[in-house]
Amino acid sequence: MKLNAWRMSQLTLRFFLELAVLAAFFRWGIFEGQGIAMKIILAAGSALIAAILWGRFAAPKSKRRLKGYNRIGFELFIFTIGASSLFFTAKPVLGGLLLLLFIMNKAFLVTWEKEFEED
DSSP states (O other): OOOOHHHHHHHHHHHHHHHHHHHHHHHHHHHHOSSHHHHHHHHHHHHHHHHHHHHHHTOTTOTTOOOHHHHHHHHHHHHHHHHHHHHTTTOHHHHHHHHHHHHHHHHHHHHHHOHHHHO
C-alpha cells in the first residue's frame, strides 16, 4: 500500500494519540491515588493495563487483533475511558479534544484504508 504524505501524517497523529491516551491513564492514577506509593501504583498500573490490552487486541502485528467493528468499538472504548479520565481530573477540554481527534482520525483511516475489507 502506497504511503502518501497525508496518510503518513494521519498514522503519525494516531501514534501520538495512543501515547496521549496512555498519559491520560497515568494522570488519572497520579490524581486519584492517596499517598505517593498508591499514586505510583495507580498511575503505572492503569497505563500498563491499557497498553497491554491495546497491544493484545488493537496492535497491527498482534495475533489476536480484533477485526472490523469489534476493533473500532474496542479502540473507542479505550479512548473514551482515557478522555473521561482527563475530564474527571480537571482537564475536560483536553479530554474532549483527545476523543474528538481520535474519532476524526479513525474516521479518516477507516474511509481511506477501508479497514473492514483489508483485515
